[in-house]
Amino acid sequence: MNKKIIAIINPVSAGGKTAEVWPEMSKHFKKEINNFTEKYTKEPGDAIRIAKEAVELNYDYLLAVGGDGTVNEIINGMLLVKDKNVNTKLVIYAQGTGSDLSRTLKLPKRIDELINLIKTGKSKKIKVVEANFVNSKLEKEKRYFLNIADCGMGAEVAKKLNENKKITSGSLNYILRIFQVLFNYQNKKVKIEADNKLIYQGKINTAVIAHGNYFGGGIKVAPEADLFGDKLNLILLKDFSRLGIVLNLIKGYKGKHLSHPLVDSYQVEELKIMTKESVELELDGESVGRCNAKFKISEREIDVLI
Numbered sequence: 001m002n003k004k005i006i007a008i009i010n011p012v013s014a015g016g017k018t019a020e021v022w023p024e025m026s027k028h029f030k031k032e033i034n035n036f037t038e039k040y041t042k043e044p045g046d047a048i049r050i051a052k053e054a055v056e057l058n059y060d061y062l063l064a065v066g067g068d069g070t071v072n073e074i075i076n077g078m079l080l081v082k083d084k085n086v087n088t089k090l091v092i093y094a095q096g097t098g099s100d101l102s103r104t105l106k107l108p109k110r111i112d113e114l115i116n117l118i119k120t121g122k123s124k125k126i127k128v129v130e131a132n133f134v135n136s137k138l139e140k141e142k143r144y145f146l147n148i149a150d151c152g153m154g155a156e157v158a159k160k161l162n163e164n165k166k167i168t169s170g171s172l173n174y175i176l177r178i179f180q181v182l183f184n185y186q187n188k189k190v191k192i193e194a195d196n197k198l199i200y201q202g203k204i205n206t207a208v209i210a211h212g213n214y215f216g217g218g219i220k221v222a223p224e225a226d227l228f229g230d231k232l233n234l235i236l237l238k239d240f241s242r243l244g245i246v247l248n249l250i251k252g253y254k255g256k257h258l259s260h261p262l263v264d265s266y267q268v269e270e271l272k273i274m275t276k277e278s279v280e281l282e283l284d285g286e287s288v289g290r291c292n293a294k295f296k297i298s299e300r301e302i303d304v305l306i
């Protein structure tokens with residue numbers, strides 16, 4: 001194959017397992033693809049810089065080797081290139097703790113299948129979601145995401161996961177952290193406007209802003225969200241008690257929670273979450289700052305191999 005491909009590897013993803021397994025995996029790619037370059041990230045934010053450079057150098061494919069956070073940094077780097085039509089296509093090789101975006105996209109887990117996908121070059125464009133919020137340095141920030149953002153308890157869980165070493169490489173990490181956060185968590189008072197109308201005022205456990213379907217390492221929180229569509233699916237987990245969250249968690253993994261009276265689902269074009277309380281915000285599993293925040297589907301797109 002004569003396409004130019006660069007892999008960006010996050011060695012600390014999946015609790016560090018990626019650093020161990022990638023050297024062996026990389027041999028398969030190098031055997032099948034002549035023009036194959038690889039770059040390891042050295043610190044958070046590195047994938048943003050490497051991805052921007054890869055687009056500027058006209059790589060045909062950018063292979064993300066890591067979890068949702070790595071993919072998030074990569075798309076943000078790709079979109080730093082102002083040209084609306086980025087020619088570099090994104091390939092995702094899920095090696096994360098949760099890897100919820102790949103779960104929505106049903107991407108191949110086997111290397112031979114992924115290499116075949118690269119050879120076919122079959123891709124689909126996904127509009128990214130633009131989030132405007134206040135970051136942890138209390139500065140205004142704009143950042144894109146592909147999969148899901150949330151304000152509230154879900155974001156506190158993401159923060160705990162980001163701050164602490166992963167206990168295992170899989171979804172069990174999320175379950176353990178959910179119980180840890182739930183123990184002390186107080187629901188938050190918010191006001192939510194969607195498409196310029198006030199749609200909710202009151203307490204929430206979590207407000208989920210979904211483009212993809214899964215978060216939290218396999219919770220099908222937004223079964224009706226469409227990653228290829230033009231709408232955001234807002235899922236409000238309202239004033240749930242702690243016990244209520246625990247009892248409905250299994251339903252959540254199956255995507256069967258929408259009929260619960262404390263769950264609302266809205267299809268919207270843009271929305272604004274306002275609060276006087278300190279409410280955590282996460283995008284694609286990355287703890288990035290606080291709500292108040294605004295969200296909308298952007299005109300910018302990422303071409304993803306699928």
Ligand SMILES: Nc1ncnc2c1ncn2[C@@H]1O[C@H](COP(=O)(O)OP(=O)(O)OP(=O)(O)O)[C@@H](O)[C@H]1O
Nearest residue numbers: 013014041042043044067068069070096097098099
């Ligand atoms: N070399 C590095 N050293 C330390 N941190 C890094 C490095 N490269 C990237 N990071 C950070 O690692 C974090 C976790 O990455 P990522 O989300 O891809 O893995 P994960 O948490 O295991 O997967 P998931 O988000 O799917 O659960 C990100 O916040 C990213 O900024």
